Amino acid sequence: MTVHFKQVTIVGVGLIGGSLGMILKRDGLADHVVGVGRTIENLELAIKLGAIDRYEQDPERAMPGTDLVILATPVESYASHLKKWGGLLAEGTIVSDVGSVKGPLVEQSESLLPAGVHFVGAHPIAGKETSGVGVACLDLYQNALCLLTPTTNTNPEALYKIQQIWEAVGSTVRSIDPFLHDWVLGAVSHLPHVAAFSLMNALSDLQEQTKGDTNLLDFSGGGLRDTTRIAASSPEMWRDIFLWNRDNLIPMIEAFEQHLGRMKTYIKEHDGSGIEHEIAKARDARQRLK
Amino acid sequence: MTVHFKQVTIVGVGLIGGSLGMILKRDGLADHVVGVGRTIENLELAIKLGAIDRYEQDPERAMPGTDLVILATPVESYASHLKKWGGLLAEGTIVSDVGSVKGPLVEQSESLLPAGVHFVGAHPIAGKETSGVGVACLDLYQNALCLLTPTTNTNPEALYKIQQIWEAVGSTVRSIDPFLHDWVLGAVSHLPHVAAFSLMNALSDLQEQTKGDTNLLDFSGGGLRDTTRIAASSPEMWRDIFLWNRDNLIPMIEAFEQHLGRMKTYIKEHDGSGIEHEIAKARDARQRLK
Numbered sequence: 001m002t003v004h005f006k007q008v009t010i011v012g013v014g015l016i017g018g019s020l021g022m023i024l025k026r027d028g029l030a031d032h033v034v035g036v037g038r039t040i041e042n043l044e045l046a047i048k049l050g051a052i053d054r055y056e057q058d059p060e061r062a063m064p065g066t067d068l069v070i071l072a073t074p075v076e077s078y079a080s081h082l083k084k085w086g087g088l089l090a091e092g093t094i095v096s097d098v099g100s101v102k103g104p105l106v107e108q109s110e111s112l113l114p115a116g117v118h119f120v121g122a123h124p125i126a127g128k129e130t131s132g133v134g135v136a137c138l139d140l141y142q143n144a145l146c147l148l149t150p151t152t153n154t155n156p157e158a159l160y161k162i163q164q165i166w167e168a169v170g171s172t173v174r175s176i177d178p179f180l181h182d183w184v185l186g187a188v189s190h191l192p193h194v195a196a197f198s199l200m201n202a203l204s205d206l207q208e209q210t211k212g213d214t215n216l217l218d219f220s221g222g223g224l225r226d227t228t229r230i231a232a233s234s235p236e237m238w239r240d241i242f243l244w245n246r247d248n249l250i251p252m253i254e255a256f257e258q259h260l261g262r263m264k265t266y267i268k269e270h271d272g273s274g275i276e277h278e279i280a281k282a283r284d285a286r287q288r289l290k
Numbered sequence: 291m292t293v294h295f296k297q298v299t300i301v302g303v304g305l306i307g308g309s310l311g312m313i314l315k316r317d318g319l320a321d322h323v324v325g326v327g328r329t330i331e332n333l334e335l336a337i338k339l340g341a342i343d344r345y346e347q348d349p350e351r352a353m354p355g356t357d358l359v360i361l362a363t364p365v366e367s368y369a370s371h372l373k374k375w376g377g378l379l380a381e382g383t384i385v386s387d388v389g390s391v392k393g394p395l396v397e398q399s400e401s402l403l404p405a406g407v408h409f410v411g412a413h414p415i416a417g418k419e420t421s422g423v424g425v426a427c428l429d430l431y432q433n434a435l436c437l438l439t440p441t442t443n444t445n446p447e448a449l450y451k452i453q454q455i456w457e458a459v460g461s462t463v464r465s466i467d468p469f470l471h472d473w474v475l476g477a478v479s480h481l482p483h484v485a486a487f488s489l490m491n492a493l494s495d496l497q498e499q500t501k502g503d504t505n506l507l508d509f510s511g512g513g514l515r516d517t518t519r520i521a522a523s524s525p526e527m528w529r530d531i532f533l534w535n536r537d538n539l540i541p542m543i544e545a546f547e548q549h550l551g552r553m554k555t556y557i558k559e560h561d562g563s564g565i566e567h568e569i570a571k572a573r574d575a576r577q578r579l580k
Binding site: 238257 | 434437474477481486489490491494507509513515518519520521522523524529543544545546550551557569572
């Protein structure tokens with residue numbers, strides 16, 4: 001039997017929440033999909049695009065009858081959301097999320113929900129460099145990896161249902177400890193975002209220092225485009241991710257700074273074999289990524 | 291009348307030199323294309339792939355009859371090449387290159403050639419993350435930008451012929467001062483390469499620090515793949531580029547370090563609006579790149 005919900009309420013109907021809503025509706029995985037959000041225009045667009053059936057701005061109207069809530073807002077807002085409507089949920093309701101940080105956030109979320117309401121941390125590794133329900137699509141989770149982060153408190157049935165729903169929308173599901181999740185994603189996602197944002201900002205400074213009316217970006221090839229693609233991501237979302245994964249991210253940025261500094265020293269000291277060694281190591285590591 | 295050469299000799303038959311040879315041969319832009327290189331296997335492969343007609347390891351046999359030499363080796367080797375065979379070239383021969391640095395290298399190359407042999411600096415902004423003649427292809431320069439870097443010493447007819455040849459292989463040609471070239475490419479290409487190499491090496495360190503048998507790269511999405519694609523580039527080639535563009539690159543790495551450090555401080559101090567401001571600036575700059 002496939003998984004099925006009576007009412008899924010999606011809080012934060014952007015790219016991630018909106019795409020999920022679209023697929024749930026298309027595949028009949030929920031009888032009703034309700035959107036909760038801040039701006040009416042966005043919610044109207046979500047209806048037009050088939051991501052939700054109706055929307056509510058007042059949780060008192062959105063939550064009754066819900067058997068699954070998907071939190072898809074920037075992670076810093078979880079606490080205020082859960083405090084606002086956690087108490088409105090019926091016993092047995094599952095609250096899950098799509099956030100890019102997990103460890104302390106899962107602990108916090110579990111502690112803010114009443115007994116009998118089940119929190120299951122989830123993180124579909126999917127996205128685009130653009131955000132908003134306007135770019136939501138039906139194949140966003142196709143062949144994507146979705147990480148679930150159960151704890152000793154997680155209700156096994158709720159966990160299984162969340163696994164089933166992500167598998168139903170086309171993802172491969174894998175469970176991982178919430179704190180290990182943050183370490184791993186810090187390395188493969190959050191640090192590269194810090195690098196891309198900083199590189200783009202450095203280029204803006206260099207543009208200002210460029211003589212005459214030369215536009216640096218007129219001379220860029222595909223390399224720069226690829227390297228900085230993720231720099232176009234949402235400021236609000238990434239601000240929260242960086243803050244919530246601060247304890248992992250700071251030493252990771254420092255590891256990166258160390259390698260940058262090493263390369264700079266080799267170049268300064270005209271140490272060709274040092275440079276070549278660093279590049280060869282990087283190339284070998286990159287080739288394993290393919 | 292289209293441009294035409296009797297014999298083009300390509301020194302360094304890799305991705306860049308090999309692709310050029312293939313197109314010259316296919317389009318009849320040269321009667322003969324001769325390859326000069328270090329390893330016989332590579333030169334044999336170049337013949338098999340149609341990148342050259344024949345090869346020579348001895349410049350004494352390669353250079354007579356040549357009216358265009360294309361230097362396509364790592365830039366540090368230019369001087370030893372020009373010293374070895376510059377004197378063998380007939381008056382009126384053009385020597386051009388495909389190197390990613392220009393300023394001091396063009397000065398050096400001009401000074402090493404005998405009077406009557408014309409140097410024209412060229413830099414086709416094209417490439418792949420892999421190297422070698424095995425990945426050479428006929429459409430590498432299609433719609434690419436090719437930068438020419440004439441100086442007050444450049445022979446106008448030679449410059450015009452080099453312009454014509456790059457236009458004939460499908461590129462858009464633009465002239466730029468050789469020193470401005472190095473500033474611009476330092477920013478849009480060399481710095482992003484430093485960043486990608488350092489990021490990949492930081493990830494290797496973080497992998498070593500990862501507990502258990504978790505493989506970080508199992509959890510990476512398209513973001514990491516894009517951000518580090520250029521980290522798979524040739525160590526030898528990039529070593530030389532970094533060294534020859536050292537004076538631009540060091541302050542550029544420092545501009546990057548400054549933004550990284552700023553982001554780190556904001557994260558450390560839990561300064562959400564500082565983080566958000568940095569990201570928003572980066573996103574706006576990135577969106578202008580599209």
